[in-house]
Amino acid sequence: MSVIDFPKNTVLTFSEEEELFRESVREFCQRHIAPNWVEVDKRSEQNPMDIPVDIIKKMADQGLFCIPCSEEYGGQGGSYTMATIAMEEIAYADPSVALAVYALLNTGWPFALELFGTEEACQEIIPEVAAGRAFFGIASTEPQGGSDVAGLKTRAEKKGDVYILNGEKTFISGVGEVQKLEWGGGWFTLARTGGEGHKGLSAFALLARKNGELSDGWDPTIYEDIGRHGLTTGGFRLTDFEVDSKYLIGEENKGFYHVMEGFNLARIVVAAATIGASRWLLEQAVEWFRTRKLFGRNISSFQGVSFKFADMYARWEASRYFVYRASRLADKIYIEKDPSYKPLDLNVPVALAKNYGPETCVDLAEEVMKWYGAYAYTKEAPIFRAWLGPFSYVIGAEGAQNIMRLIIARDIIGRDYLK
Amino acid sequence: MKIAVCVKEIYNLEQVKIVRETREPILDVPKKLDDLSRNALEEAIKIREKLGGEIVAISAGSPELRKTIKEALAMGADRAAIVTDFTESSPESAALVLSRILEKDSYDLILLGDASSDDYSGQMASRVAETLNLPQITFVSEIREVSDGKITCVRDMDDYIEVVESDLPCVVSVTNEINEPRIPALKDILKASKKPVENFSLQDLGIEISRSYEIVENLAPAVDRKQEVIEGEAAEVAGKIAEIIGREV
Numbered sequence: 001m002s003v004i005d006f007p008k009n010t011v012l013t014f015s016e017e018e019e020l021f022r023e024s025v026r027e028f029c030q031r032h033i034a035p036n037w038v039e040v041d042k043r044s045e046q047n048p049m050d051i052p053v054d055i056i057k058k059m060a061d062q063g064l065f066c067i068p069c070s071e072e073y074g075g076q077g078g079s080y081t082m083a084t085i086a087m088e089e090i091a092y093a094d095p096s097v098a099l100a101v102y103a104l105l106n107t108g109w110p111f112a113l114e115l116f117g118t119e120e121a122c123q124e125i126i127p128e129v130a131a132g133r134a135f136f137g138i139a140s141t142e143p144q145g146g147s148d149v150a151g152l153k154t155r156a157e158k159k160g161d162v163y164i165l166n167g168e169k170t171f172i173s174g175v176g177e178v179q180k181l182e183w184g185g186g187w188f189t190l191a192r193t194g195g196e197g198h199k200g201l202s203a204f205a206l207l208a209r210k211n212g213e214l215s216d217g218w219d220p221t222i223y224e225d226i227g228r229h230g231l232t233t234g235g236f237r238l239t240d241f242e243v244d245s246k247y248l249i250g251e252e253n254k255g256f257y258h259v260m261e262g263f264n265l266a267r268i269v270v271a272a273a274t275i276g277a278s279r280w281l282l283e284q285a286v287e288w289f290r291t292r293k294l295f296g297r298n299i300s301s302f303q304g305v306s307f308k309f310a311d312m313y314a315r316w317e318a319s320r321y322f323v324y325r326a327s328r329l330a331d332k333i334y335i336e337k338d339p340s341y342k343p344l345d346l347n348v349p350v351a352l353a354k355n356y357g358p359e360t361c362v363d364l365a366e367e368v369m370k371w372y373g374a375y376a377y378t379k380e381a382p383i384f385r386a387w388l389g390p391f392s393y394v395i396g397a398e399g400a401q402n403i404m405r406l407i408i409a410r411d412i413i414g415r416d417y418l419k
Numbered sequence: 420m421k422i423a424v425c426v427k428e429i430y431n432l433e434q435v436k437i438v439r440e441t442r443e444p445i446l447d448v449p450k451k452l453d454d455l456s457r458n459a460l461e462e463a464i465k466i467r468e469k470l471g472g473e474i475v476a477i478s479a480g481s482p483e484l485r486k487t488i489k490e491a492l493a494m495g496a497d498r499a500a501i502v503t504d505f506t507e508s509s510p511e512s513a514a515l516v517l518s519r520i521l522e523k524d525s526y527d528l529i530l531l532g533d534a535s536s537d538d539y540s541g542q543m544a545s546r547v548a549e550t551l552n553l554p555q556i557t558f559v560s561e562i563r564e565v566s567d568g569k570i571t572c573v574r575d576m577d578d579y580i581e582v583v584e585s586d587l588p589c590v591v592s593v594t595n596e597i598n599e600p601r602i603p604a605l606k607d608i609l610k611a612s613k614k615p616v617e618n619f620s621l622q623d624l625g626i627e628i629s630r631s632y633e634i635v636e637n638l639a640p641a642v643d644r645k646q647e648v649i650e651g652e653a654a655e656v657a658g659k660i661a662e663i664i665g666r667e668v
């Protein structure tokens with residue numbers, strides 16, 4: 001029986017197909033992810049390269065990657081809202097969000113590749129990602145700071161039919177996965193092909209490994225993260241790394257614009273993952289309230305507890321509206337191709353979702369840990385895993401929280417008034 | 420091979436709540452495909468994978484069935500034939516309705532779940548087989564072979580197993596051990612909406628529902644708790660608890 005009887009909703013509604021899909025993802029996750037997520041988090045904490053390849057394969061067989069990509073590239077031919085539903089459900093089953101983030105990166109970024117990349121690159125990469133044999137994420141962050149995308153330093157020099165890349169990328173998800181999965185994979189990346197600023201950047205599909213073969217000039221390291229174990233984070237140095245021009249994504253020196261559209265898409269599903277994890281946390285809280293008694297009464301009879309819960313519940317519902325409002329808008333732009341909506345229309349709705357969803361999740365996790373008391377501070381209780389994992393999405397990962405605020409302020413107040 | 424699979428819509432039992440005071444169920448919850456119906460459908464899909472052919476999902480239920488039947492189409496049924504004004508359900512009338520739909524076509528094999536997860540009356544396979552005058556094999560935990568107009572099944576009789584062969588066409592009802600039903604993927608769900616669904620009314624089938632019995636009460640079982648309180652020192656209490664567990668288990 002579900003723990004919480006969620007109120008009926010006539011505003012945030014889903015089609016029959018969407019509901020059926022949600023049920024099917026939920027059932028898959030209850031069978032294959034919920035019973036294993038703590039073990040995955042523990043094992044990969046010990047050894048980040050202990051990647052849950054078996055679960056990744058099962059998720060691929062169930063069609064949980066490349067959800068909005070075309071069937072001709074081995075994608076699922078679904079909508080962006082379908083992707084959003086899937087990520088919410090995967091993170092509900094794995095609130096450390098490792099598996100949801102694996103799935104969302106390998107949905108948002110292959111889709112961005114499909115939007116702007118060459119036919120050849122799409123034919124080569126997307127089917128492998130959909131089959132769970134390759135990872136394809138985003139590599140933009142560099143050591144000098146992730147938020148300043150326009151200032152990144154990695155250079156790409158064109159020589160004949162290839163670009164030669166030199167530079168360094170840090171805090172990149174998937175550095176272990178591209179080494180471990182059968183085929184390999186890489187990232188949607190940015191490098192400087194022109195002058196200073198955002199107009200000198202081009203986007204590439206950088207394959208660190210393909211057909212099981214490592215590419216020359218790619219030197220990786222793996223980091224020890226505090227959470228979200230089960231999906232690796234690492235860095236890599238590029239030394240005369242050759243990228244064939246078929247892997248140029250979109251137009252030369254327009255990479256900044258393409259990556260920003262990709263970020264908008266990825267941020268929707270990131271926020272979706274955090275509302276899924278939050279739903280798990282809300283249920284943990286309610287179950288506890290119904291059993292834990294102090295001073296002869298349920299702890300939720302203290303308004304210091306129940307009122308805080310009510311506030312957190314409200315924030316969760318609000319986050320959910322933000323997330324699905326953004327996904328429906330993404331469907332209008334990228335799936336239905338309705339000319340009355342433009343990619344820039346996504347900026348504020350997406351920033352609202354990415355600003356609010358992760359913060360709500362992390363704040364909720366802290367509250368739930370307080371309600372559980374000391375038990376929550378032991379590693380036996382899994383709640384802290386739903387705190388440390390989603391926290392990566394407040395810090396950064398697809399854009400820091402302040403950058404979301406910056407986007408909202410800039411677009412609502414007006415760019416000129418922020419100078 | 421042309422296979423009919425009789426599937427049932429049931430309330431999503433995980434969401435049914437019970438009114439504490441009266442023990443009545445609150446049935447304001449969505450419907451879904453019954454678990455054993457999914458086992459039957461999975462078995463049909465496996466046979467089709469080997470031998471080719473067509474699977475038709477057959478069902479009688481409420482207007483919501485138009486939605487629920489999509490689960491069967493998404494899992495892999497090629498089309499469906501349903502009745503959606505059948506709300507006064509009883510095993511005898513359900514069997515009659517299903518048989519009338521089945522008679523509209525000719526099938527090599529008719530598969531069902533042994534019982535449905537809600538009422539669990541377990542009568543449907545036998546009633547359908549009788550009505551259609553077909554052989555029946557119930558409690559099937561394995562279908563060994565389907566070929567040359569014959570089917571060989573393993574029946575799980577709890578204490579022993581039985582291997583039974585029958586001519587086709589035949590009615591077979593399956594247990595939940597037979598397989599793990601597949602979960603439809605997004606592509607299957609998107610395809611399901613395009614598959615044909617024939618919708619009959621009871622009138623089309625010339626059936627008037629009558630009931631030979633009445634449900635007097637439908638209440639959750641009352642669970643009396645003993646609420647034994649054991650007092651004393653920890654060691655003593657632990658000893659007593661161990662003793663009670665030893666006695667009761």
Ligand SMILES: Cc1cc2nc3c(=O)[nH]c(=O)nc-3n(C[C@H](O)[C@H](O)[C@H](O)COP(=O)(O)OP(=O)(O)OC[C@H]3O[C@@H](n4cnc5c(N)ncnc54)[C@H](O)[C@@H]3O)c2cc1C
Binds near residue numbers: 146147171225233400
């Ligand atoms: C687990 C994890 C996985 C990651 N995966 C990836 C990945 O796959 N690919 C990738 O490219 N990157 C990835 N990142 C990096 C992430 O995107 C960056 O952390 C993020 O962009 C912020 O960059 P930074 O960490 O260098 O912080 P900085 O950019 O140095 O920012 C530090 C602080 O300054 C604030 N700040 C910066 N600029 C402004 C401003 N203009 N106004 C107000 N405040 C500001 C920020 O909000 C932040 O609080 C990942 C990070 C984590 C934690």
